[in-house]
Amino acid sequence: MTSIASTLKNGLMLMVLWGLSDTVLAAALDMRAGVTDMSQRIQWLHHLSLWICVVMGVLVFGAMFYSMYAHRRSKNPVPADFHESLSVEIAWTLIPVLILIGMAIPATTTLIEIEDNSDADLTILITASQWKWHYQYLEADIGYYSNMSTPSEQIQNLEPKGEHYLLEVDNPLVLPTNKKVRFLTASNDVIHSWWVPDFAVKQDAIPGFINEAWARIPVPGIYRGQCTELCGKDHAYMPVVVEVRPEAEFDKWIEDQRIARELASGQAVADRAKTWTMAELMEIGERVFMEHCATCHESDGSGQGSTYPALAGGDIPTGPIAAHIERVMFGKSDTEMQSWAPQLSDLEIASVITYERNAWGNATADVIQPRTIYAAR
Amino acid sequence: MVARAEDVIPQRSALWAFITRWLLTTNHKDIGTLYLWLSFTLFFTAGAMAMAMRLELFEPGLQFIEPLFYNQMLTMHGLLMVFGVVMPGFVGLANWQIPLMIGAPDMALPRLNNFSFWILPFAFGLLISSLFMDGGAPNFGWTFYAPLSTTYGPPSTDFFILGVHMMGISSVLGAINIIVTIFNLRTPSMKLMDMPLFVWTWLITAFLLIMVMPVLAGAVTMMLTDRHFGTSFFSAAGGGDPLMFQHIFWFFGHPEVYILILPGFGIASQIIPTFARKKLFGYHSMVYATAAIAGLSFVVWGHHMFATGMPLATELFFMYATMLIAVPTGVKVFNWVATMWRGSMTFETPMLFAIGFVILFTIGGFSGLMLALVPADFQYHDTMFVVAHFHYVLYPGAIFGTMAAVYYWIPKWTGHMYDERLGKIHFWMAVIAVNLTFFPMHFTGLAGMPRRIVDYSLQFADFNMVSSIGAGILGLSQVLFLYIVVKTIRGGEKATTQVWEGADGLEWTVPSPAPRHTFETPPEFPPVMNRDADERTPVSTT
Amino acid sequence: MSEAPRYHVPHSSPWPIVGSCALFVTAFGAVNFIHQTSEKIGAEGSFGKPIFYTGLAMIAFMFFGWFGTVIRESIRGMNSGLLDRSYRMSMAWFILSEVMFFAVFFGALFYARIISVPWLAGAGTNLETHLLLWPDFAETWPLFMTPSGDATQAMEAWGLPFINTVILVTSSVTVTFAHWALKKNQRILLGAWLGLTVALGATFLTLQVVEYIHAYTELGLSLGAGIYGSTFFMLTGFHGAHVTMGTIMLTVMLCRVLTGHFTSDNHFAFEATSWYWHFVDVIWLFLFTFVYWF
Numbered sequence A: 001m002t003s004i005a006s007t008l009k010n011g012l013m014l015m016v017l018w019g020l021s022d023t024v025l026a027a028a029l030d031m032r033a034g035v036t037d038m039s040q041r042i043q044w045l046h047h048l049s050l051w052i053c054v055v056m057g058v059l060v061f062g063a064m065f066y067s068m069y070a071h072r073r074s075k076n077p078v079p080a081d082f083h084e085s086l087s088v089e090i091a092w093t094l095i096p097v098l099i100l101i102g103m104a105i106p107a108t109t110t111l112i113e114i115e116d117n118s119d120a121d122l123t124i125l126i127t128a129s130q131w132k133w134h135y136q137y138l139e140a141d142i143g144y145y146s147n148m149s150t151p152s153e154q155i156q157n158l159e160p161k162g163e164h165y166l167l168e169v170d171n172p173l174v175l176p177t178n179k180k181v182r183f184l185t186a187s188n189d190v191i192h193s194w195w196v197p198d199f200a201v202k203q204d205a206i207p208g209f210i211n212e213a214w215a216r217i218p219v220p221g222i223y224r225g226q227c228t229e230l231c232g233k234d235h236a237y238m239p240v241v242v243e244v245r246p247e248a249e250f251d252k253w254i255e256d257q258r259i260a261r262e263l264a265s266g267q268a269v270a271d272r273a274k275t276w277t278m279a280e281l282m283e284i285g286e287r288v289f290m291e292h293c294a295t296c297h298e299s300d301g302s303g304q305g306s307t308y309p310a311l312a313g314g315d316i317p318t319g320p321i322a323a324h325i326e327r328v329m330f331g332k333s334d335t336e337m338q339s340w341a342p343q344l345s346d347l348e349i350a351s352v353i354t355y356e357r358n359a360w361g362n363a364t365a366d367v368i369q370p371r372t373i374y375a376a377r
Numbered sequence B: 001m002v003a004r005a006e007d008v009i010p011q012r013s014a015l016w017a018f019i020t021r022w023l024l025t026t027n028h029k030d031i032g033t034l035y036l037w038l039s040f041t042l043f044f045t046a047g048a049m050a051m052a053m054r055l056e057l058f059e060p061g062l063q064f065i066e067p068l069f070y071n072q073m074l075t076m077h078g079l080l081m082v083f084g085v086v087m088p089g090f091v092g093l094a095n096w097q098i099p100l101m102i103g104a105p106d107m108a109l110p111r112l113n114n115f116s117f118w119i120l121p122f123a124f125g126l127l128i129s130s131l132f133m134d135g136g137a138p139n140f141g142w143t144f145y146a147p148l149s150t151t152y153g154p155p156s157t158d159f160f161i162l163g164v165h166m167m168g169i170s171s172v173l174g175a176i177n178i179i180v181t182i183f184n185l186r187t188p189s190m191k192l193m194d195m196p197l198f199v200w201t202w203l204i205t206a207f208l209l210i211m212v213m214p215v216l217a218g219a220v221t222m223m224l225t226d227r228h229f230g231t232s233f234f235s236a237a238g239g240g241d242p243l244m245f246q247h248i249f250w251f252f253g254h255p256e257v258y259i260l261i262l263p264g265f266g267i268a269s270q271i272i273p274t275f276a277r278k279k280l281f282g283y284h285s286m287v288y289a290t291a292a293i294a295g296l297s298f299v300v301w302g303h304h305m306f307a308t309g310m311p312l313a314t315e316l317f318f319m320y321a322t323m324l325i326a327v328p329t330g331v332k333v334f335n336w337v338a339t340m341w342r343g344s345m346t347f348e349t350p351m352l353f354a355i356g357f358v359i360l361f362t363i364g365g366f367s368g369l370m371l372a373l374v375p376a377d378f379q380y381h382d383t384m385f386v387v388a389h390f391h392y393v394l395y396p397g398a399i400f401g402t403m404a405a406v407y408y409w410i411p412k413w414t415g416h417m418y419d420e421r422l423g424k425i426h427f428w429m430a431v432i433a434v435n436l437t438f439f440p441m442h443f444t445g446l447a448g449m450p451r452r453i454v455d456y457s458l459q460f461a462d463f464n465m466v467s468s469i470g471a472g473i474l475g476l477s478q479v480l481f482l483y484i485v486v487k488t489i490r491g492g493e494k495a496t497t498q499v500w501e502g503a504d505g506l507e508w509t510v511p512s513p514a515p516r517h518t519f520e521t522p523p524e525f526p527p528v529m530n531r532d533a534d535e536r537t538p539v540s541t542t
Numbered sequence C: 001m002s003e004a005p006r007y008h009v010p011h012s013s014p015w016p017i018v019g020s021c022a023l024f025v026t027a028f029g030a031v032n033f034i035h036q037t038s039e040k041i042g043a044e045g046s047f048g049k050p051i052f053y054t055g056l057a058m059i060a061f062m063f064f065g066w067f068g069t070v071i072r073e074s075i076r077g078m079n080s081g082l083l084d085r086s087y088r089m090s091m092a093w094f095i096l097s098e099v100m101f102f103a104v105f106f107g108a109l110f111y112a113r114i115i116s117v118p119w120l121a122g123a124g125t126n127l128e129t130h131l132l133l134w135p136d137f138a139e140t141w142p143l144f145m146t147p148s149g150d151a152t153q154a155m156e157a158w159g160l161p162f163i164n165t166v167i168l169v170t171s172s173v174t175v176t177f178a179h180w181a182l183k184k185n186q187r188i189l190l191g192a193w194l195g196l197t198v199a200l201g202a203t204f205l206t207l208q209v210v211e212y213i214h215a216y217t218e219l220g221l222s223l224g225a226g227i228y229g230s231t232f233f234m235l236t237g238f239h240g241a242h243v244t245m246g247t248i249m250l251t252v253m254l255c256r257v258l259t260g261h262f263t264s265d266n267h268f269a270f271e272a273t274s275w276y277w278h279f280v281d282v283i284w285l286f287l288f289t290f291v292y293w294f
Ligand code: HEA
Pocket: A052, A053, A056, A060, A096, A097, A099, A100, B143, B257, B258, B260, B261, B303, B304, B322, B323, B325, B326, B327, B329, B330, B331, B333, B361, B362, B363, B364, B365, B366, B367, B368, B369, B370, B371, B372, B373, B377, B380, B381, B382, B386, B389, B390, B393, B394, B397, B398
């Protein structure tokens, strides 16, 4: 029995040593400092509370371990019999109160600044849906979707995983440096949460309400985060990527987006004018399907039980065309089948419908043209 | 003294005897045993689900289970651990011990007691069967936030809702029974301020249960009507608010986490004095602190919602209120240390678990305090850091507490001493594995790993692997625990009446194993303890 | 301590297990029943309805059997003052749990009135919610027009609801008179006052049904009419369910009175019922104030 304290001590030593072993050392043990003033102040707050806890822990556990060592029966056969002391009780009620006040003050001042969303230079409306983000630049009237771009082969362990596995998107949010950017978060379906650790911005996106947060980012770079509120099946696959560019570059980017949008509308007109062949549509359709639909309906259209209906041989994909177009464009309310009309172009919708009607043994031979979709909008 | 109408049951057959003994029983000891076994069974079930999650999280990528199934495992693990393991475990201990500790002949309402128990297997049957239903089990986390659980929940959600209603009925009836037993059947010479702390903490826990289980029932009722009867409590389109669900849930949920820990505090307060051979330090302040924790627990729920966009003043209020809880909890921790101070300690398995409880719970409490700081919580919230926090308070807290209690009282229940050597192995295995499993989660959380994700980016891989290995060892250690318990039931060194040399209290005045009926006449309090540890009491059963 | 009161510990009882089976069958049936009728899930061909009713019947059976046993024990004099105290305390704590149950729904009502509806209309820091999501929505209570545009009318307080208030308050008084009569052992008066209470309870329920029909057919006030309709029906409906339970309990008491049960000093079942009835009455006063009046 004498070994109890030393065993404990050895155990602790082991844990510390293990904590320092090289694989582990490579990974960060600390809260990320981030790049904004706020994220750094929060890290400071984290350190403050952590060290207070460590000191309290050392005192409390130190006393305990000392007592276990010195007051074990073999050393101290006759126990003392004190069991009450008002003054001691008062002391260890008051001292923690003072410590807590010491923590609460910096926390309060920091919080007050965090909650000050006024005087923003730029406002982004972030709309979440299962499982992607939509970014709208309210002042510039630009908006686009941001989907995870990690290929499913990497997730299924068929290919080696890339450096930014799960933390990469097709269209990152682009922001300027040194501007107060206000984020408005909203959601189309369930609650999501938009988080970029390096900005210390984490704000829930709640359907029907809009929340606010802000950041002023001094350092250009690419910052990665994730959705942090359980939002269904692919909650793990909803990364946030923010590209911060120096102001001048940002302005240029905004200008480029404007031009690109005009070009796209020209492109859309051209797509509508053209009559597409089945083969062309099937090729585009397959790509669109794999990118957007396969997470639920599976790449072979077999669905997942009754939760996600099978499209191979399904009623709608083999039934009337109008119903099929309707379902894909406008979705079905209150289910995970959302409306795709906002995200996909006429050509993409036309081709994915054509694909669904002619793949996996669905042999309807229907060819849907982009102009049909345009008319249905 | 005690009137028993049907003292002699006609013995029709072995089966009938079994049924009357276990299904129709009104005996607090039998019912306590039933609760404990239910809790143990579900511990393995929910633990197996945790193993499934840890297996999937062993490496990045999808290896074993699909994302949707992961979410089901997560939800069922959380729900079963909270409602099926810790709560019935504590109720089982209450059933066994409270009448013994206050000198009552049984629980105040014995039939109601059996009812409370037998609702549970049905409720959990309903819940677990949802795994096999079309669309799968509930998959929205144990907190079942709307609208993921309302509009988007699978059909089995409704079975879950009714299951929660049933658990609620069971808990409320059980809590009423405990309160009435304590107030009404306490031996007359025991004043309230003489009661053992386990009884005190349970009294307060029962009060919390009565206050908050109906709130949970109300929340799921509104979910049901939102899902099927067109109401819009949790939908902004009709003027409601998804956040209203969270407010209601956490108004229940925060007191709930204290329901999961207060009896554990009571257990530590029984065991530490016994093995320190010294009276509990600061009995009165222990009682007041427990009451203060319970009172504060009603006004801190918002700390789970800091990232939901609450107004500044609300956030500040909840931050301050939450931080305040550290004060009474600190008082308890300091009192335990002071109890050990200058005692004459030995370290049998219950003591080891109790000490493990105090230390590791305090670590979990510290991380809780850090979470309470709103700005910092913006970084911690919904990351693995939170998972680390609550497993520290729940596993080495609630579960170690229960295990300490089992080791402490099992000689009284079975009449046999458990195997001390195996018990110590169990403790060391568990303590190492718990830290191996849950400590790294602090780091992954701080580095930015969200919780409730089936797959993660490469930077988190090392720590997750460590966690998974730890979880495997932790699982094995529980198998050892099962073995120890079964072994103790089947035989072992005879336990004395006193069992522990330093033990104090009425439960140690009845023979080991405790006869089926005890204290048919109210005993004198304080009891005259038989300090002769070698005394062998003849085993008597009625 | 030989004169200490006897505490009755029954040896075994089938009723708890019957009760838990009954709850299970009811729950299982209820869900299947709901799924059958729900267009969202549409599980045709399951036997939800009969299972649900079987469950309810089993619950009723359990109550009869269980309380029957307790009554027999009481008549045989196996109940002590101590047991009586247990029953009293239990009932009081049970009512506290019911208070909390109602508190949730009142909480939902206040949340909607003080927080969600104003926020949706842009109060506090929610200007953007108003501007970007619900530009046409204006705050009113009762909520005549939901954010998504469903319209409804409000229930007038001073019509049926006020009459119902008078009825319920009166019934609380009559049940107290019945209690006094019982204590003085005036059996005829007891039966009369109790009968009157039952009648008042039944009238209340009938009027409530009339009111619901009025709401659905004339006011467009339904469960689906937004948060006003949701809280209105949840609170009044949950209360109505309690009045129904209370009326059934009072009816049972009436039957027992008529068969000569209860004595002037041993009638806890009667008292528990009247506590319950007063509780339901007090809840109604809150309901009348916050659901109908203000
Ligand atoms: C047994 C269960 C239990 C217990 C006891 C606690 C105790 C505490 N918890 Fe924890 N908590 C949970 C279970 C529990 N918690 C669970 C399950 C969740 C997650 C739910 C979910 O989202 O799924 C959670 C989440 C949670 C959050 C939300 C995090 C988030 O989602 O962002 C917060 C935030 O404030 C919090 C705080 C606290 C605090 C301050 C305490 C305090 O009571 C702790 C007090 C104790 C001490 C502080 C240590 C001892 C004190 C001293 C030695 C005194 C001196 C010390 C100082 C002055 C520093 N908890």
